[in-house]
Amino acid sequence: xxxxxxxxxxxxxxxxxxxxxxxxxxxxxxxxxxxxxxxxxxxxxxxxxxxxxxxxxxxxxxxxxxxxxxxxxxxxxxxxxxxxxxxxxxxxxxxxxxxxxxxxxxxxxxxxxxxxxxxxxxxxxxxxxxxxxxxxxxxxxxxxxxxxxxxxxxxxxxxxxxxxxxxxxxxxxxxxxxxxxxxxxxxxxxxxxxxxxxxxxxxxxxxxxxxxxxxxxxxxxxxxxxxxxxxxxxxxxxxxxxxxxxxxxxxxxxxxxxxxxxxxxxxxxxxxxxxxxxxxxxxxxxxxxxxxxxxxxxxxxxxxxxxxxxxxxxxxxxxxxxxxxxxxxxxxxxxxxxxxxxxxxxxxxxxx
Amino acid sequence: xxxxxxxxxxxxxxxxxxxxxxxxxxxxxxxxxxxxxxxxxxxxxxxxxxxxxxxxxxxxxxxxxxxxxxxxxxxxxxxxxxxxxxxxxxxxxxxxxxxxxxxxxxxxxxxxxxxxxxxxxxxxxxxxxxxxxxxxxxxxxxxxxxxxxxxxxxxxxxxxxxxxxxxxxxxxxxxxxxxxxxxxxxxxxxxxxxxxxxxxxxxxxxxxxxxxxxxxxxxxxxxxxxxxxxxxxxxxxxxxxxxxxxxxxxxxxxxxxxxxxxxxxxxxxxxxxxxxxxxxxxxxxxxxxxxxxxxxxxxxxxxxxxxxxxxxxxxxxxxxxxxxxxxxxxxxxxxxxxxxxxxxxxxxxxxxxxxxxxxxxxxxxxxxxxxxxxxxxxxxxxxxxxx
Numbered sequence: 060x061x062x063x064x065x066x067x068x069x070x071x072x073x074x075x076x077x078x079x080x081x082x083x084x085x086x087x088x089x090x091x092x093x094x095x096x097x098x099x100x101x102x103x104x105x106x107x108x109x110x111x112x113x114x115x116x117x118x119x120x121x122x123x124x125x126x127x128x129x130x131x132x133x134x135x136x137x138x139x140x141x142x143x144x145x146x147x148x149x150x151x152x153x154x155x156x157x158x159x160x161x162x163x164x165x166x167x168x169x170x171x172x173x174x175x176x177x178x179x180x181x182x183x184x185x186x187x188x189x190x191x192x193x194x195x196x197x198x199x200x201x202x203x204x205x206x207x208x209x210x211x212x213x214x215x216x217x218x219x220x221x222x223x224x225x226x227x228x229x230x231x232x233x234x235x236x237x238x239x240x241x242x243x244x245x246x247x248x249x250x251x252x253x254x255x256x257x258x259x260x261x262x263x264x265x266x267x268x269x270x271x272x273x274x275x276x277x278x279x280x281x282x283x284x285x286x287x288x289x290x291x292x293x294x295x296x297x298x299x300x301x302x303x304x305x306x307x308x309x310x311x312x313x314x315x316x317x318x319x320x321x322x323x324x325x326x327x328x329x330x331x332x333x334x335x336x337x338x339x340x341x342x343x344x345x346x347x348x349x350x351x352x353x354x355x356x357x358x359x360x361x362x363x364x365x366x367x368x369x370x371x372x373x374x375x376x377x378x379x380x381x382x383x384x385x386x387x388x389x390x391x392x393x394x395x396x397x398x399x400x401x402x403x404x405x406x407x408x409x410x411x
Numbered sequence: 412x413x414x415x416x417x418x419x420x421x422x423x424x425x426x427x428x429x430x431x432x433x434x435x436x437x438x439x440x441x442x443x444x445x446x447x448x449x450x451x452x453x454x455x456x457x458x459x460x461x462x463x464x465x466x467x468x469x470x471x472x473x474x475x476x477x478x479x480x481x482x483x484x485x486x487x488x489x490x491x492x493x494x495x496x497x498x499x500x501x502x503x504x505x506x507x508x509x510x511x512x513x514x515x516x517x518x519x520x521x522x523x524x525x526x527x528x529x530x531x532x533x534x535x536x537x538x539x540x541x542x543x544x545x546x547x548x549x550x551x552x553x554x555x556x557x558x559x560x561x562x563x564x565x566x567x568x569x570x571x572x573x574x575x576x577x578x579x580x581x582x583x584x585x586x587x588x589x590x591x592x593x594x595x596x597x598x599x600x601x602x603x604x605x606x607x608x609x610x611x612x613x614x615x616x617x618x619x620x621x622x623x624x625x626x627x628x629x630x631x632x633x634x635x636x637x638x639x640x641x642x643x644x645x646x647x648x649x650x651x652x653x654x655x656x657x658x659x660x661x662x663x664x665x666x667x668x669x670x671x672x673x674x675x676x677x678x679x680x681x682x683x684x685x686x687x688x689x690x691x692x693x694x695x696x697x698x699x700x701x702x703x704x705x706x707x708x709x710x711x712x713x714x715x716x717x718x719x720x721x722x723x724x725x726x727x728x729x730x731x732x733x734x735x736x737x738x739x740x741x742x743x744x745x746x747x748x749x750x751x752x753x754x755x756x757x758x759x760x761x762x763x764x765x766x767x768x769x770x771x772x773x774x775x776x777x778x779x780x781x782x783x784x785x786x787x788x789x790x791x792x793x794x795x796x797x798x
Contacts, residue, residue, distance in 0.1 A: 171563045269477035296476040
């Protein structure tokens with residue numbers, strides 16, 4: 060699963076005034092099976108930039124049921140090496156190294172399933188939600204969907220036209236409700252609400268659109284703080300936790316660099332063997348292990364996919380990001396080795 | 412020995428015996444989606460209703476997320492029925508027997524004298540047993556199995572053959588809500604509802620505004636669908652003739668009268684949308700509940716429509732028997748009311764089942780084919796072939 064494949068860029072499309080770009084991939088017949096995706100999953104891309112390998116994970120923004128090509132949509136991140144490279148340089152005909160679709164945040168539509176899907180998205184967090192929502196419209200005919208979609212202003216709304224078209228085609232079972240945070244006046248665009256997707260907005264959404272199909276599901280994808288805030292609000296209305304699904308958006312994981320690592324001795328149990336290695340202050344566990352010639356599992360290197368997961372048996376670490384782990388797993392010692400720097404002199408870590 | 416008497420596909424005793432009644436309760440009414448009311452019966456968080464569905468008593472309650480939850484109405488302590496038919500709870504449901512209390516998610520949250528009486532009680536294992544609930548066509552449905560799956564696996568096949576009504580836009584007319592008992596087995600009532608052959612005869616004076624000769628009908632899974640157009644006479648000036656404001660566009664007029672399984676009858680016409688819910692009470696006794704939805708229009712609009720259509724209806728409706736032939740003032744056969752005519756026919760048929768001389772004759776090839784098919788569905792269920 061951690062193999063990269065060379066995919067050809069079929070086409071690209073610039074969005075929101077050049078601030079984001081969709082990249083569509085051609086998938087050859089022999090790779091079709093490998094690149095089948097579930098709505099909500101992401102791709103890990105590998106680039107060689109300035110002589111260094113860079114990996115980033117981006118959510119797939121097209122539905123596997125719409126007939127559209129495999130597509131990611133990347134918004135520029137300020138000073139972001141890869142996101143700006145994609146926006147500035149990637150074009151039709153390019154070959155990009157891509158890992159097969161991955162991720163546990165997904166929606167599987169069903170012909171006879173009958174659900175009320177509530178989506179909460181903001182900014183480029185919309186990309187997996189668009190894939191999910193389009194999939195419900197394409198392949199789950201008895202279900203309805205509501206999307207609360209937060210943006211700074213009407214010009215920064217990714218997929219505005221696509222959503223308008225989807226709404227037109229599915230008047231009876233889809234509503235997209237725009238929430239705009241800029242306090243200035245807009246011309247020709249009236250959002251559902253001003254402000255952000257907070258508790259009041261969520262309460263209004265559910266009261267105005269109570270579930271008709273009683274199997275209600277809730278999906279959240281937005282920048283760092285939003286996910287927890289929306290989840291907390293939903294749970295305050297007694298939404299059971301097992302109906303809430305969330306993910307920080309691909310490649311834009313909140314990174315906490317506030318804690319500096321320290322040099323440490325690390326005992327690593329991998330594939331039945333134990334190795335003792337040295338780890339520099341600026342190295343992650345993964346980097347140290349690879350530098351020592353070991354081959355531990357890893358994939359996205361951005362804390363999203365969970366492929367590099369290990370168990371901390373001794374010592375303490377700081378994780379710059381931990382999106383792929385549940386709080387409960389972290390309490391039980393799970394760490395993402397690609398995000399962990401040492402905060403104690405010695406560590407003991409086991410894989411698998 | 413004489414041969415076992417038959418009602419075509421089912422034996423006669425299916426309509427008279429307690430054993431058959433019990434078997435149907437177990438194999439049909441305790442294992443299928445059961446009608447539980449109108450969607451608006453639960454309109455705010457904390458509100459609940461309970462429904463007897465075969466052997467199961469199930470209640471539905473709305474959470475603050477406005478989603479419905481369904482639970483078996485049985486206290487996990489000693490099984491007492493937890494809540495009454497309808498009501499509103501703030502945040503908890505308390506059993507009257509020993510005050511065991513559950514939250515709206517069904518979790519057991521409080522047990523009186525827990526420390527002294529139940530030392531190692533694991534409350535997390537004593538939550539209410541879950542059931543399934545969904546809303547469809549403006550109605551609530553429950554299923555005893557928490558993993559019943561999608562209600563569309565049950566109704567999906569028949570749905571395209573039901574009326575084109577926009578049910579959510581219609582409103583209930585509360586005065587039309589009635590409940591009555593029919594002294595007949597529930598299948599007699601169903602068979603009367605789906606008997607196409609009788610429409611032009613028993614109801615010659617009461618349902619002539621529909622063109623029975625053009626009826627289209629058939630089974631989709633266990634569910635029966637039926638549609639017929641308006642009669643020419645009624646249709647030609649329908650905007651004047653309709654008794655209440657039309658609920659269908661002019662190019663979609665007609666009456667859909669399906670009988671969903673088990674015993675969930677609908678009457679979806681050009682001017683109203685109604686339910687006809689049959690509940691077996693005993694081998695020879697059934698209850699029917701009717702509720703009606705009409706166009707969301709002003710009283711004035713209804714009044715005008717009634718005046719406009721009065722002349723059509725006064726000349727179109729007459730009893731099966733003339734007033735002179737009536738046995739008494741309330742003779743259903745002179746009433747001009749098709750429901751009264753049907754009840755009469757059902758009860759008279761049920762009475763005859765007890766006669767030693769009873770036997771069914773021929774069955775109409777087309778017009779009574781739904782009767783035979785429904786009997787086959789029932790047989791398949793009680794013999795465990797369906798679920």
